[in-house]
Amino acid sequence: xxxxxxxxxxxxxxxxxxxxxxxxxxxxxxxxxxxxxxxxxxxxxxxxxxxxxxxxxxxxxxxxxxxxxxxxxxxxxxxxxxxxxxxxxxxxxxxxxxxxxxxxxxxxxxxxxxxxxxxxxxxxxxxxxxxxxxxxxxxxxxxxxxxxxxxxxxxxxxxxxxxxxxxxxxxxxxxxxxxxxxxxxxxxxxxxxxxxxxxxxxxxxxxxxxxxxxxxxxxxxxxxxxxxxxxxxxxxxxxxxxxxxxxxxxxxxxxxxxxxxxxxxx
Numbered sequence: 001x002x003x004x005x006x007x008x009x010x011x012x013x014x015x016x017x018x019x020x021x022x023x024x025x026x027x028x029x030x031x032x033x034x035x036x037x038x039x040x041x042x043x044x045x046x047x048x049x050x051x052x053x054x055x056x057x058x059x060x061x062x063x064x065x066x067x068x069x070x071x072x073x074x075x076x077x078x079x080x081x082x083x084x085x086x087x088x089x090x091x092x093x094x095x096x097x098x099x100x101x102x103x104x105x106x107x108x109x110x111x112x113x114x115x116x117x118x119x120x121x122x123x124x125x126x127x128x129x130x131x132x133x134x135x136x137x138x139x140x141x142x143x144x145x146x147x148x149x150x151x152x153x154x155x156x157x158x159x160x161x162x163x164x165x166x167x168x169x170x171x172x173x174x175x176x177x178x179x180x181x182x183x184x185x186x187x188x189x190x191x192x193x194x195x196x197x198x199x200x201x202x203x204x205x206x207x208x209x210x211x212x213x214x215x216x217x218x219x220x221x222x223x224x225x226x227x228x229x230x231x232x233x234x235x236x237x238x239x240x241x242x243x244x245x246x247x248x249x250x251x252x253x254x255x256x257x258x259x260x261x262x263x264x265x266x
Contacts (some may be wrong), residue, residue: 007130007133007265008264009130009262011261011262012239012242012261013030013259013261014242014258014259015028015256015258016249016253016256018248018257019249019252019253019254020254020255021256023050023256024050025042025050025053026039026042026053026216026256026257027050027053027054027056027057027123028260031065034064034131035128035130035136036064036127037262038056038126038214039125039144039214039215040054040124040191041124041142041258042121042123043122043190051121052112053125055104055111055123055192056125060100060104063096064100073092073096074092077096080095093129093132093136094201094203097129097137097201101125101127101139101191101197102199105141105192105196106195108122108191108192109192109193109195120193121192121193123142123190123191124140124143124190124216124217125140125141126139126140126142128262130262133205133207135203136203136204136205137201137202138158139200140158141161141189141190142187143160144217145160145213145214145215145217145220146213146214147213147215147225148211149213149229149232149233150211151209154225156225157202159200161187162184163183163186164181164183167181184221207264208266209264209265211262211264212264213228213232213244214262215258215259215260216257218248218255219244219245221255222253222254222255223247223248223251231243231247240261242259244259244261245258
């Protein structure tokens with residue numbers, strides 16, 4: 001548990017390589033002292049997926065988890081604001097979130113290009129920055145998801161950057177056909193594959209009593225939203241993150257699976 005402003009965080013995490021994969025290419029970060037949480041899923045179709053996810057998480061940890069990192073961002077933000085370079089981005093928290101992810105992307109891209117035998121590296125990345133009840137932020141690239149459970153209702157807050165989701169948006173397939181879509185795990189946007197990445201950011205207004213779930217697709221491919229909602233709705237469970245991971249394992253454990261659950265209280 002950790003306190004920030006008028007909130008108390010209870011953060012829990014569970015992770016498994018699953019029953020099929022040799023290695024766990026997922027990585028995660030919990031920094032409740034600054035209200036930052038993240039999940040990254042290294043792309044198995046590319047070389048060194050674990051390295052890519054680790055580099056992304058390590059960069060966030062350096063940026064948010066050290067005084068030097070926080071001071072650096074504050075200096076860059078103040079300088080850019082004074083020089084009129086922020087383009088209306090008047091939130092330090094949003095600036096830090098977007099810039100840290102863009103910098104992580106650049107770091108992974110150049111590490112891939114400069115390391116013999118590494119090839120291309122890619123990872124998803126979903127991040128939550130909760131600093132204020134009036135407005136906080138989430139960001140994502142790829143198909144690792146962030147959910148909010150509030151008043152018995154589960155809401156997906158992030159948008160999947162997957163070929164499946166593109167087909168659904170264009171009405172090329174029907175929702176009931178999604179389960180059997182042959183390219184459902186193809187990612188159309190990821191961290192580290194190019195020298196620049198488009199980062200989705202969304203403002204959120206947290207409430208006391210909310211539960212948030214950050215997870216890799218090893219969970220959501222095998223466990224339905226309805227089941228996830230039931231687990232998060234059960235206040236008697238001591239470790240809902242572990243319960244969710246076990247459900248994915250029981251359903252076949254076809255992929256690495258990571259679940260981070262954050263509960264907000266007064």
